Amino acid sequence: MYVFSYFKEEQESLFLAVSEDGYQWRELNGGHAIFASHIGSKRLRDPFIWEDREGTFHLIWTDGWRSRSIGYARSSDLIHWEDERLLPVMEQIPETQNTWAPEIFYDTAAGRCRIIWSSTVGTGPRNHRIWSATTADFKSFTDSSLFFDPGYNVIDANITDLGESYLMLFKDERGSNEKGTDYKAVRSCLLKKQEGDRPQVAGISGLLTPALTEKTDTL
Numbered sequence: 001m002y003v004f005s006y007f008k009e010e011q012e013s014l015f016l017a018v019s020e021d022g023y024q025w026r027e028l029n030g031g032h033a034i035f036a037s038h039i040g041s042k043r044l045r046d047p048f049i050w051e052d053r054e055g056t057f058h059l060i061w062t063d064g065w066r067s068r069s070i071g072y073a074r075s076s077d078l079i080h081w082e083d084e085r086l087l088p089v090m091e092q093i094p095e096t097q098n099t100w101a102p103e104i105f106y107d108t109a110a111g112r113c114r115i116i117w118s119s120t121v122g123t124g125p126r127n128h129r130i131w132s133a134t135t136a137d138f139k140s141f142t143d144s145s146l147f148f149d150p151g152y153n154v155i156d157a158n159i160t161d162l163g164e165s166y167l168m169l170f171k172d173e174r175g176s177n178e179k180g181t182d183y184k185a186v187r188s189c190l191l192k193k194q195e196g197d198r199p200q201v202a203g204i205s206g207l208l209t210p211a212l213t214e215k216t217d218t219l
Helices: none
Strands: 002-008 011-019 045-051 057-062 070-075 081-087 100-107 112-119 129-135 145-148 154-161 165-172 185-192
Touching: 002 045, 045 100, 057 100, 100 154, 112 154, 129 154, 145 154
Parallel strands: none
Antiparallel strands: 002 011, 045 057, 057 070, 070 081, 100 112, 112 129, 129 145, 154 165, 165 185
16 A cells, blocks of 8 residues: 655645555545644645654654744554644754755664755755754754755755665756756765765766656655
């Protein structure tokens, strides 16, 4: 069973769809929202769900366009959500403009869960890099630090464990949101498993998708 989490522009809340084969999808709850944010900006964009070893589902999301925090809630059944709160991951970083598209993976080198997200730090136009923090219990967190910086604007990172290394997909956010742009598409790279908060990067790929493409995730 595949589960797809998403939001809608007309209703920034958590929606879920399920599939047996990854091709045919059925919306849950009659196509109505499963959960809505009551904290921060009360906006819920870019929902990401991660299941831990005990079967608890951890939901994180973008809390609006300019928030320095990300939203968090947990559930045992994907329907009923509790412990809703803001995680102030970038509140202590001066000149942070935003905190977008958070995701979770288990960092085997650190022995902890790692949350990654995109933030612009500094004045001027948005120029994102990927930041991260780790946690063992989703109650206390390490200080946030820079995780990935290829030297240009990137967002929407997603990491898959390949065993010997991690595969990361990310969006090259250069260019413009107009037809004919040279960027705004997905690249990949390998990350070496190692101690520390900023892994060694190997082999950033060319553009893997057409321009004006963003990635999606399933559970």
